[in-house]
Structure formats: structure tokens, C-alpha cells
Amino acid sequence: MKLKKLGRTGTLVSELCLGTMTLGWQADENQGNKMLDKFVERGGNFIDTANVYSEGKSEEIIGKWLLRNDRENLVIATKARFRTRDGINTVGLSRKHLHHAVKQSLARLQTDYIDLFQVHAWDPLTPLEETFSSLNALVEEGLIRYIGISNFRGWQFEKALSLCRSRGWHEPISLQPHYNIIVRGTELELLPMALAEGIAVLPWSPLAGGVLSGKYRDGISNAPAGTRIGDSRNRENYNKYESVRTKKILDTVAKISHETGKTMTQVSLNWLLCNPAVTSPIIGARNEVQLLENMQSTGWSLSTEQVKEINKASELELTYPYDSGAEDQQNRDRELN
Numbered sequence: 001m002k003l004k005k006l007g008r009t010g011t012l013v014s015e016l017c018l019g020t021m022t023l024g025w026q027a028d029e030n031q032g033n034k035m036l037d038k039f040v041e042r043g044g045n046f047i048d049t050a051n052v053y054s055e056g057k058s059e060e061i062i063g064k065w066l067l068r069n070d071r072e073n074l075v076i077a078t079k080a081r082f083r084t085r086d087g088i089n090t091v092g093l094s095r096k097h098l099h100h101a102v103k104q105s106l107a108r109l110q111t112d113y114i115d116l117f118q119v120h121a122w123d124p125l126t127p128l129e130e131t132f133s134s135l136n137a138l139v140e141e142g143l144i145r146y147i148g149i150s151n152f153r154g155w156q157f158e159k160a161l162s163l164c165r166s167r168g169w170h171e172p173i174s175l176q177p178h179y180n181i182i183v184r185g186t187e188l189e190l191l192p193m194a195l196a197e198g199i200a201v202l203p204w205s206p207l208a209g210g211v212l213s214g215k216y217r218d219g220i221s222n223a224p225a226g227t228r229i230g231d232s233r234n235r236e237n238y239n240k241y242e243s244v245r246t247k248k249i250l251d252t253v254a255k256i257s258h259e260t261g262k263t264m265t266q267v268s269l270n271w272l273l274c275n276p277a278v279t280s281p282i283i284g285a286r287n288e289v290q291l292l293e294n295m296q297s298t299g300w301s302l303s304t305e306q307v308k309e310i311n312k313a314s315e316l317e318l319t320y321p322y323d324s325g326a327e328d329q330q331n332r333d334r335e336l337n
């Protein structure tokens, strides 16, 4: 696996990040250990978790595994924001909750620092000053190395950056957005912002929860038991993937899978790897077999034509202000040449 710079920092991470949302859920500790071992054996050093995954079990499994692994060369990312247990202050991005969350994650991870501490989502109740001054203090205290953001909108991220710059605080260095061939709204504001600011981009759900593996081409409603979607109590949340656009996308990914001899999963992950704005997609798996297949999305590349074909099949209908400006940019470029 190639290494990438984590945004503007001097820390190096593998071009795939191992997502561990399935640990303590679909993958027990034994399976989790096997996946963590396989990932590192094959050159991975970047692991993402969150305090809410399996009520902390994901962090606990990683913590035990970390004790017998090379902590210094691993980059461990976790998150806080969502409710961890009943109570009025067990949620959000307040100073009180963030300090508590970091202490709890450190204990479960059995480590004395977190490499990348990410706010899991925007908190409309807490002033941005409170959140980012607290995160700054956590860096200064040596409890976290870098600050990351997940699920913010473009203006929210820029507002956080400007605030940190104006106060001389440590700035957020990464963005963890929902991004895959089906979910491409991320390209409108967030990716241009990340490129302009040198922010690391770590896409979550790169396979749209398994849809892009092609295993539901017969329809989401036929999803078999033993899969995330088949077992979901809220299966209707996935009905949005039964659209004409999704069918067109899956047909195109299947065609390119046939051309390249790679699986639909690998084609879908490689599409993300081909994007210069992307640092490391966060891959998810329930077992070693899926993980190994997913890791083989590296070491080769889709052609420019194949990327364009996927882009065409998955293009979004743009509305103002995203539907204008491209022509003007070209005209201005011509004036320069």
C-alpha cells in the first residue's frame, strides 16, 4: 500500500484506512483481531473508530490489540459527539463532554494519546469557540495529536478553520465525509474546500454499506439475512438505493469489473483512490475475506476513460450555484494563455 501525508501534517498514513464500526457488532473480537492483523501485515497503519461503535467495544478490541502492536507507527483515529449513554451531558461538543470523551477513549484504547480526534458531527447547541478551544487544549495537553472533523458542511468547516486561525489555535487537518460513487454531493463544496485548504479527506461508507459490491442487484428488498442491509431493522432507509440512477451505476461498475477483471467492490474503491482530493477511503468489512478483497483495490488503477464512464453514469443534476461557473473559469483561463 502507498503512503500519503495526512493533510498538511508530517504524519504518514496508508492509502486505505481500516474502519472498525463492525468490531463488536458483526465481527467479534477474534475476527476483529484477524482483520487488524491482516491490515497491518499488508502495509496498513491507519485505523478509524468512534466512541459510539458497539457502545465502546470497537475501541476496547483495538485497545487490547494495540498492546501487542507497534503503537508508534500506527495512526489511531476516533470520534466523539453522539450520545454514549443516557444522560443530559453525555452528548455534543461541549468542553465538558469532549474532555470526558477523550479520557474514556484513551482508557478503552489503552494508550496515552489519540492521533486523530474527530468531532463526529456539527453540534448546533455548543458555540464553535468552546469546541475548538477545548480541542486546542487537548492537543496542548498531549492527549490528542491532531483535530479532525466529520460530517460538517463546507461553510461549517471553513468557519472552524477561520476561527482557529484568528485565535492561533491548532486547526482541523482532516475531513471524514460520506462519499462514494452513489453519494457524490460531497464533490460540490467539501472536496474543493479540502483541496484548497490542504485538508485530508477520509471517505466513509465507500461501498454505500455494501450496495456497490453488487450483491443487491436483484433489489434491496431481496437483501438476504446475514448482510447489514438484510438484517437492518430500518431496511426502508436503504430504499433510496433502488433508483434508476443506482441501477445505471451498478451496470457501469459491473461492465468495468468485467473489463478489468477486478470485482465491483475493487472497482468502486479504486474510483475513490483515483481522486486526487481523497487521502484514504475508510474500508469496512465483517470478516477477513471481505477485507482482503477490499485491500486488493490498491496497486492498480482504473483508466481515465473508465473513471469518466463511472462519473457519467453517476452524475448528479446540478442546481444553482453549482450549475454555473465552469464556462467562466475556462474563459478566464484562456485570457491567461
Ligand SMILES: NC(=O)c1ccc[n+]([C@@H]2O[C@H](COP(=O)([O-])OP(=O)(O)OC[C@H]3O[C@@H](n4cnc5c(N)ncnc54)[C@H](OP(=O)(O)O)[C@@H]3O)[C@@H](O)[C@H]2O)c1
Residues within 6 Å of the ligand: 018, 019, 020, 021, 022, 026, 048, 049, 120, 150, 151, 176, 203, 204, 205, 206, 207, 208, 209, 210, 211, 213, 215, 226, 227, 228, 229, 265, 282, 283, 284, 285, 286, 289, 290, 291, 293, 294
Ligand atoms: N463519520 C461517520 O459518520 C461514519 C459513518 C459510517 C461509517 N464510518 C466509518 O467508515 C467505515 C466504513 O463504513 P462502512 O462500513 O459503512 O463502509 P462500506 O464499505 O460502505 O460498507 C461496509 C459493509 O459492506 C459489506 N462489504 C464490505 N466489503 C464487502 C465485499 N468485499 N463484498 C461484499 N460485501 C462487502 C459489509 O457488510 P455486510 O457483509 O453486512 O453486507 C461491510 O460491513 C466504518 O467502519 C467507520 O469507521 C464513519
